[in-house]
Amino acid sequence: MTKKELGKLVEYFFGKEGDDNSNLKNCLTNNVKFRINGCKKNFFNEKFGTTISCSQYDSVISGEGSEDKKIDSFYSSSLQSLLFFCGVSETNPLTYENVKYTKVYFEWENPVIGYPSSIDVVLVGKKDGKADGKTIVLFIESKLYETIRDSNTKSEKKSFVIGKSYFSNSEKGYGKLGLESDTDLEEIGIFQDRTTGKGYVEPIKSDAGQEKNEFVYPGGIKQELSHIIGILNFRDDPAGRKKYNTNALASDPLEEDYEIRFLTLINAMPGYSETNAELKIKAFYNHYNKVIEKLKQIAREQKAGNV
Amino acid sequence: MTYQTFFKEIKIKGYTLPTDVKRYYHLEEKAFDSDYKKM
Numbered sequence: 539m540t541k542k543e544l545g546k547l548v549e550y551f552f553g554k555e556g557d558d559n560s561n562l563k564n565c566l567t568n569n570v571k572f573r574i575n576g577c578k579k580n581f582f583n584e585k586f587g588t589t590i591s592c593s594q595y596d597s598v599i600s601g602e603g604s605e606d607k608k609i610d611s612f613y614s615s616s617l618q619s620l621l622f623f624c625g626v627s628e629t630n631p632l633t634y635e636n637v638k639y640t641k642v643y644f645e646w647e648n649p650v651i652g653y654p655s656s657i658d659v660v661l662v663g664k665k666d667g668k669a670d671g672k673t674i675v676l677f678i679e680s681k682l683y684e685t686i687r688d689s690n691t692k693s694e695k696k697s698f699v700i701g702k703s704y705f706s707n708s709e710k711g712y713g714k715l716g717l718e719s720d721t722d723l724e725e726i727g728i729f730q731d732r733t734t735g736k737g738y739v740e741p742i743k744s745d746a747g748q749e750k751n752e753f754v755y756p757g758g759i760k761q762e763l764s765h766i767i768g769i770l771n772f773r774d775d776p777a778g779r780k781k782y783n784t785n786a787l788a789s790d791p792l793e794e795d796y797e798i799r800f801l802t803l804i805n806a807m808p809g810y811s812e813t814n815a816e817l818k819i820k821a822f823y824n825h826y827n828k829v830i831e832k833l834k835q836i837a838r839e840q841k842a843g844n845v
Numbered sequence: 846m847t848y849q850t851f852f853k854e855i856k857i858k859g860y861t862l863p864t865d866v867k868r869y870y871h872l873e874e875k876a877f878d879s880d881y882k883k884m
Contacts, residue, residue, distance in 0.1 A: 587863035621866045622848070633858035634851070680848075682870075805870055806847040 572610045582621065590624045594644055597785070601645030601656040613687075618805065619658040619680035620644060626661060637674045639663030646677070647782035648768025649775075651703050651710055654782045655761070655768040662787065665797075673796040675787075677769055679762065681804040685755045686818040700728070700760055702735030714767050716836035726829045727759065741821070742828055755822045762802065762826055766833070769800055802826065848872060 574581045579595040582588060598620050599606040605616045626632050626642040633639070639661035647654040659678040664671040705723075707713035717723050720730070727742040739756030771778060779788045804819060852872045856862070862872070 586865045586869070588866065618848075618870060622862065622870070625861060625863075630861055632855055632860040634855050801846065801851075803846055803848050803851055806849050807871060 570612050572612075574610050578610060582617070586621055588621055588624055590620060593785075594620065594624050594642075597644040601647065602653055603656065605645070613683035615680050615682035615684060615805075616645070616658060618682045619678070619803075622680075623659050623661070623678075631663070631667070632661065633667065634676075636667075637663045637665050637676070638667035639674075639676065641787075643783075643785050643787050646787070648765070648772050649778055649781055650764045650768045650771065651701065655764045657765055657768070660787065662790075673792055674799060675772075675792070675796060676799045676801060677765070679765055679800075679802045681758070681802065681822075682807075683805075684758060685804060685822040686807075686815045700737035700739070702730075702737070705730050705735065705737060711767070712763070714770055715763065715833060716840060717832075722832070722836075726832050727754070727756075727825060728763075742825060754825050755818070758822055759825055759829065762829065766800065769798060773798055 572581065572585070579590050579592065583590055598616050599609060601616075605614070608614045609617045609620075611617075623632070623642050623644075626639055628640045631638045631640045641662040643660040643662075644658065646657045646660045648657065657677045658680040661676040661678065663674050663676070665674055704711040707718045712718075712723065712728070717726075717728075723729070723737075725742075727740050728737055729740055730737045739754070739759045741754040776791065804823065806819060807815070848870060849872055852862070852867070866872075
């Protein structure tokens with residue numbers, strides 16, 4: 539693909555709403571990049587009419603996963619979350635489920651096992667928008683293209699590996715989530731190889747008894763579980779927040795009854811014309827929903843046991 | 846949840862997003878709202 543062709547694609551991509559977006563597939567599958575001269579932050583501000591600050595941009599590219607090399611690509615979900623949430627402030631609050639969020643942090647890292655889990659966005663706000671309201675910390679994982687990339691779905695199904703240290707009943711690993719038996723894990727599609735001790739993610743059947751969907755994005759399921767372990771560590775070890783983070787939230791003691799929430803946002807990408815794109819997004823959603831239902835069940839059982 | 850559904854809810858409450866960001870990420874395509882609510 540020549541630079542000239544790339545330019546046409548870029549212009550086409552910024553066309554009028556309602557245009558045929560068949561070129562979206564080409565941009566994504568061919569790893570088409572923005573033509574950027576000079577500072578990337580300034581480029582995105584100019585191109586999208588945003589005001590990304592230096593600290594916001596630096597946070598995003600400082601996370602695990604070499605985001606600096608990916609953020610100029612069409613498929614960068616880090617760029618998606620940066621552009622979407624960079625405007626959150628006291629004067630431009632984001633209100634969701636009766637919480638007024640006025641602070642935003644990017645690529646927040648929670649300790650898990652080995653490498654930390656990098657969550658794309660953290661919003662901090664007040665319930666009902668009242669200054670004396672309960673503080674809510676909302677962690678957001680952002681997905682753009684990951685759920686539908688072939689390399690993330692069926693071809694990776696058998697090969698995706700989970701380190702054996704996750705299979706622990708202790709406060710580390712899946713024991714932290716109350717997932718303490720093979721049965722618990724298999725219900726959510728996590729299996730362990732007894733020979734190597736390592737694990738993998740397999741598709742699970744839907745409630746309707748449909749056949750297993752081969753399009754599950756296994757790395758995403760593993761990542762979501764790691765994020766939840768990391769969020770529990772955020773709750774249980776306030777001092778540990780400084781291990782990987784240097785922003786204001788790392789030092790904020792938060793009041794005693796603050797509340798944590800977790801949200802995964804997936805771009806449904808209307809206009810993306812690849813065959814099975816919808817199936818892949820729904821397969822991930824359905825599998826992830828099973829995980830959440832299982833964790834909710836464990837939480838109810840723990841609560842009942844503590845009464 | 847999808848970005849499309851999330852954006853629909855928060856924009857009612859006033860969060861301002863640049864127009865080009867909305868266009869680039871297809872956040873105003875009404876046709877998909879009903880489909881993805883079924884997920």
